[in-house]
Amino acid sequence: MSVLYPTLLLCAYGFFSNLRPLEPFLTAYLMGPDKNLTEAQVVSEIYPVWTYSYLVLLFPIFLATDYLCYKPVLVLQATSLVVTYVMLMKAQGVLAMQLLEFFFGLATASEVAYYSYIYSVVEPTHYQRVTSYCRSITLFGSAAGSLTGQLLLSVAKAQLFHLVIVTLTSAAFAFIAPWFLPMPKRSLFFHKNLGAAEERQRNSSSPLMEKVEDAESKVPLNSQEVSAVQVSRSSEAGSPRTSLVEVLRILFDDFLKCYRCRPLLAWSLWWALATCGYFQVINYAQPLWENLRPSQEYEIYNGYVETLSTLLGALAALLVGCLPVSWSVWGELALCVLSLLMAVCLFVMDTVRNIWLCYSSYVVFRATYMLLITVATYQIAASLNMQRYALVFGVNTFLALLLQSLLTVVVVDSAGLGLDVFTQFLIYGSYFVVISMVFLAAGLWKLASRRRSEQEVLANGQAEAHSPPISDAGACT
Template sequence: MEPVRERHWLIPTALLCCYGFLKEIRPSEPFLTPYLRGDKNLTEQQVDNEVYPVWTYTYMVALIFVFVLTDLLRYKPVIVFEGLAYIATWSILLWAYGVTMMKLMQFMYAFATSTEVAYLAYIFAAVSSDHYQQVSSYTRSSLLAGRFVAAVIGQLLISFKVTTYRGLNYISLTFVSLGFVISLFLPSVHKSTYFHRDSPEIQNSPATDDTNQNPPQVPSALRNESCCTDDNAVLSKPPLRSIKERTLSCFSSTKRFSHYLWADFKSCYSNRRLLEWSLWWAFATCGNLQVGNYIQNLWDTIFTKSGDENSTENVYNGAVEALSTLLGALSAFLIMFPRVDWDRYGELLLGVVSIIDAILLFIMALTTNIWLCYSFYIIFRASYQLVITIAIFQIAKHLTLERYALVFGWNTFVALVLETILTLIVVDYRTLNLPADTQFLVYGGYFYLLGTAFCIKAVYQAGQQGCRQTLSCCHGNNGACLELHNRVPIQDEDEGGEGEGGGAEQNLEEEEQEKGAKEIDEVKGGDTVHLVM
């Protein structure tokens, strides 16, 4: 049977975009902290230091299982589970009470958000490679559009007092339920990156040389084929043998998965440029997630200091999230047009932007002006979207599509490990248990250290580049002079005026200089290139 992705690429793309748009319409999210402190009657410390950290811890662990199961189950079941997890999250938010149940809510929410890997990877297995650029743009745009619409709806309904925070949660539950229904109609796919590879990919994998020399023997049970074609032979085969074959097939599949995964991992991160961008990706994503998770707590603290904690008239959380999403998408789009040598200036950009973000976070932590905090948060989020887009471009230059999914998943996992450590030290009620404004001082210091490290690396790299260019120029233009300078002694002024003899030696030196320069010119191109490289 011809695969679905070869016959119709519009159907899975349209369904996935529709699902992505609907599941992101959660207008209650920008107002989660006021809802928990108001309707659920939780204290600031319970929300900040007990409930929210559960998401970070669970997300890190869940991502490991999701990464493996997404490939093993071939995407669609994991997407369906994402819809179910969102429904469970908002059901708990609406009808459960107490700190323990809110922790369970964050537990389910972590599983829901971690499965976004399947959403991003599904479309590349469902359509042909000719449409990759189109569908990746469509699916990403649908997510951003859903988030923007959700934030606008939430802000308008709250500002005009059409509904309450609880009403926003009912709207969120409705849309994630519609998204779950759409996910049921997604076409199934028949291949994946590691567990369900096409035969030519298995035999000709570029991961390692020994793969081609000793291709793994794939049992017939793994290929979804019958072990025997004769009915009598099937009946005569004992059940124990069948179970044994299935077990061996499972072990063989797992072994091949580990082999290809490790080979691809080593191949990807051996590239120095890719490693540098990936390091910034992981560290900056950690900080960005932490700021996004606890920014509502900071806003709530500022409202408390100003005496407006129970008022909804000046709460513009939804508008701020909508504007930050819009500017982030716009900056990510516009950065495609400038022609910049990011291999040369990329490290400097990473360092400067990180230091600017640190300054923004310091001011946000110290100010009591909510509008200043809103404005700097928008700039912070937009700057992250700008630079992470550049990082994606730079990483994608060195990778095939399948390896890009691996790098994306690993970078995200490292970011979550860092975020877990940061949460455990700074936020958790069993450790420092810092208030929101003090937390943001720590996050500012975190970005300052990150930016300083990349700026130092950029200056060091620029110094090395300048030295190489100087040596290259010297080797190309003055190589003959330097060589002759070592061979022919320099005459003093007194000795240089020895009549005709001195003049003859000078003419001889000039002739040898010209001859040496011609010889150098003949080999200059290859030597110069060698030094630059």
């Protein structure tokens, strides 16, 4: 029951907070008669604010989430979503829409609380099952929202303003759930559960603890580093509260240890680079579609496209475990090939001015990204304990947002080049070609290193075979 109650509330919150029928039609709504904004205002002045807000708020929200023990930040996220859609319904003008994007950036940055709350209230044996429930329900909510919006437009002949009302209603339902969640008594960094720490020390010889210790040692550390980490962790467990300076020191030390691991560094590099491009594409796909098929003149099908891409992405994520690929050997080359496929999809969206090919390319692009990000998530998580898992994923997302902000300032923002949306997608396609080339070089270098190592081992084996035999007495000394 202690697992079921918070899980049901989190799933309800995740579903309703992601049930946003308006989202696939946001650009059409802003450029339509309700808001009467121009494409340049929407693309170059309003949408970039979300990127900047997300970047600036991510690290403070990450620390606040742990310090406040998750629940208050979930309430903040729910409140931000309600404020966002109230403003979308009532407010007018560019400045108001920029403020709206700030609140949406706050809500997006607060998602860390949703995905980390459950780890503070359930036992580690339930982590995998509960995480799968929460992630699945958010994808299902997103797909259901997109489909609902499309059906309301195409079948019920509703207006875009009605989609705002439905989305706000869903956000209001989501707002209720976090208030009833139990307040956690521990967190990863600031608040340590003293009783749990003592219990772990008493049961340090149990098989479960051996597994936890094994997880701690998955990131390669030398013996001195291991002992230092054990001393650090034991001293932290001795007090239920940790100061901000100590938390920052722990984060920095763990950061250095994690990113010395070359496989983790490679997957993290792809994560940051590809997520940057992915955010740009999903942010500015709607303006591209609006140019190809204006919503004021034709019926648009953005909702069906978002639904299909979300469901295929979820299916691709599920199929990762069934793919007979040795990611440790072929990972870099697989990233190269599939990143090149994503680049091709973007070039098709940019150069072939056909809305149906554009829709199809977008679906393939999203599904490919979700497949690869699932592989990257698994490869990174397999090397880390939970504390470092949160740190590495947070750092990767921060780097992605930093790169995205730079790209937005130069390419999209009216303060920079302020390029039209077709030129933007040409740049995004070229960006993924560069990613592909980086991992082609990394993959070829890795295969060459592996072959060289095998030849050295073979040569050493042959040398030993031709060397004079060693006496038994000599072998034992």
